Amino acid sequence: MSIIAESVRLTGPTLRALILERLGQIKCGRYAVISIPGLWLAVFFFIPFLVVFKISLAETAIAIPPYTSLFEFDLEEALLEISINLGNYRYLFEDDFYLAAYLNSAKIAAISTFFTLLIGFPMAYLIARSHGTTRTLLLSLVILPFWTSFLLRVYAWMGILQKNGIVNDFLMSIGLIDTPLTILQTDIAVYIGIVYTYLPFMVLPLYTALEKLDGALLEAAQDLGCKPAQTFFLITLPLSLPGVVAGCLLVFIPAVGEFVIPALLGGSDTLMIGRVLWDEFFLSRDWPMASAVATVMLIVLVLPIMLIRNNAEKQGEAA
């Protein structure tokens, strides 16, 4: 009885204080709970990067595994011998091939991101402005491809873009072209593939940002003399900027390291760093070089990845 009476009186701040105190008492349990996902991610997400970095400093060798060891223990002499090989990195920066691959990946990712934004924005805007069942329907139409196989969606374009595929058939039947265009196995096919597969990643954050946009703000802008286009650039776009940034990063980052799309849709001359890494690993079996390629890619991408987190936190605060 008395316990009930007491807890009835405890409200608001007092209750919170009590909860914190109670949580303090079970601090051990608390850290046990934290450590389960923490340890898993440390071992299988974070440490692997250290391993990659370590192996990028090794030399390739005909052995299993195919690289030299960095540390040599000599127990009798009580010596630890460390051999670091910076050759992979030197090679990476000296050979134009790798630099070209990085730059080309960034270029392809950036251009694709831009087109994804261009196509995704009207879609997100339309969904945010619709109501009830229409909104649910349109939103599920955007999410649905997300649930279907990425690989198969890229594959679908092979049939469409090839020499005697639907696109060429269509263009020829309306008399726009006489001979079939070569689209498959060019950079254009890669752009199409990236825009297509990453479109939902762009539309969803844009929709989230646009949905929060108060319609009264747009009316207020018009009321103060803005034409629709001005309203868009002065109000809608700045206020949906967090969504634009999130969407662009969500498309750009994975697109830089994309392998499947250039492998299936790109030509042999479509140079992308994900593909270079794959080939170093699977074809040349040069694990240290592949590791060096990965390390540099990771360093380049750390900044945009951190941007995503900050952006998400800012949005969280605003809401």
Add this chain to the structure above:
Amino acid sequence: MSLYTAIEPEQAEACADGGASVPLWRQEGAEPFVKIENVTKKFGDFTAVDNVSLNIYKNELFCLLGGSGSGKSTLLRMLAGFETATSGRILIDGVDTSGIQPWKRPVNMMFQSYALFPHLTVTENVAFGLRREGVSRSETKQRVAQMLDMVQMGHLGKRKPNQLSGGQRQRIALARSLIKRPKLLLLDEPLGALDKKLREETQFELINLQYELGVTFVVVTHDQEEAMTLATRIGVMNQGQIVQTAEPHEVYEYPNSRFVAEFVGSVNLFEGKVVEKAPGSVRIDSRDAGTTLSNNHGIDCAANQVVNVAVRPEKISISHEDPEQRDNCVRGKIEDVAYMGSLSLFRVRLDNGFEVRVTKPNLMRAAAERFTWDDLVYLSWDEDSSVVLTS
């Protein structure tokens, strides 16, 4: 090129003074500033605004008063240009506004949510409208500073809207909507988001500002007290129609229908049948009251017509002794007493079971204590105090 008239403060004062003696709406044949002619707005099957005609005059502070869904906001949005009338037309300063887009109208609006742009500072928000008009930077700067001083927000220019309190936001929204010197300012529940005390203060500031600037205001509100304090005239709306347009005291003292009487203030309604009718007076036999009620206003009704007699609670006097009055006197028992500080409210059950509400100002400290539960009391009022309602 602008449709906005640059009303300079001095000019504004001049015309405000000129019109102060006899208000325009009481002058025969005065030209209305806003003319709403037979406007209807339908959303699908739903008629939001139903054949409304209304004249609003220059320098008025006109209140559209009504509950939610009464069509008051839709009417306001049609004035701003956000909605297009299904039929009928709206003239502002003699210009038919149909087809004029919101951004071209000499009308500004203060939104219920204030709609301050969250990504712009206070100064940028207020300057927004002027910049769109192409006003030079230096003039904009000067006018914004002037406007912010006028609403006493000069020191907060660099803040973002989310760093302001509700009252501060309200002032900024007001400044932003006034900066273009619109011919007509529309205010959607301008005080709705403020707490009671702040609302009272702001009401008077709003009136003063309107008087100083000489801009015509149209205010939408659901709060009858707010409408009474602010308005030069009130248009009471119900189900898409304006049911009464009159000055505040008229709406309160002489409501033209049961709806208005009940919506504005509280009221006792006694149903009855007209038994005597003379020019300038009428007697009604009411079963609700259990007696005859008389009224000395001339009303348009037939003999034997069923009507409602409306009496405001504060018009009724309460006493322990029989005032020995022929009409307008009923007897009952006090069932409930609510002490409300400045006045006390009594719920009196008449002998026939009908309930009457009476308020009595607490003029002296112990006044409220003279009447208490289960007291037998007489309630009476003047012939002049009631209104006979035929609809």
Add this chain to the structure above:
Amino acid sequence: MKRRSTFLNVSAGMGFVFLYAPIIALIIYSFNKSKLVTVWGGWSLKWYAELFKNDQIIDAALVSVKIAVISATLAVVLGTLAGFVLTRFGRFRGKMILSGWTTAPLVMPEVITGLSLLLLFVAMEGMFGWPSGRGTGTVIIAHTTFCLAYVAVIVQSRLVSLDETLEEAAMDLGARPASLFFLVTLPLIAPALVSGWLLSFTLSLDDLVIASFVSGPGDSTLPMVIFSKVRLGVSPEVNALATLMILTVAVGVIAAVFQMRRQHRSKEIQE
């Protein structure tokens, strides 16, 4: 005003067409009789029959489903814990790091994740002798790790929108932290767990790159088999397989939407 909305409708409409045209084309061509993928030879179910006779594909599909079920389940357990810890544990040392580790896998290029996990497994085998060799086990670990991140994000957003007073009320009524979690929090976030599991299942079933790195010989997953087939060109059998997979998902999603609408409606009626 009118013109702008037409522009909007047309451009957004084109976006939706772009999103669905390839899928629809794929489905239609899976019923093509002709071996030449782009020449229409009439309707036929021939490639579906071929598909079910292809043992390599069937075996790979079974392996993939097994991996997907196990890693989705593990990912839901770990991801829920991560999401819960990040939203409900207040401040603690290493919170920033944990939150970074749970969001980074979402955007990490798959080639990096795949390579780094493989190198880890190889190094661990060298040091501890575990995991001995690579196969479904290592694929499961890899998939759990990146699916965990998706689950954590979904659970986090659900927990953030959840009314915290419900949990406070439970504590006020005497629930200890553990029972609070299992009796109140978990049932409340159940929908998020279901969608997290389904998403993990799909992602695992779909993954080519990471699985290529960490799987062993003889443990080819379905995407690996598909990739090796289509690398050389369009294959009608894969069209048939794709159609089956897409229709399964479509039916599932449509059913989920209907279920949601029914719940929504019954809620409205109650209110």
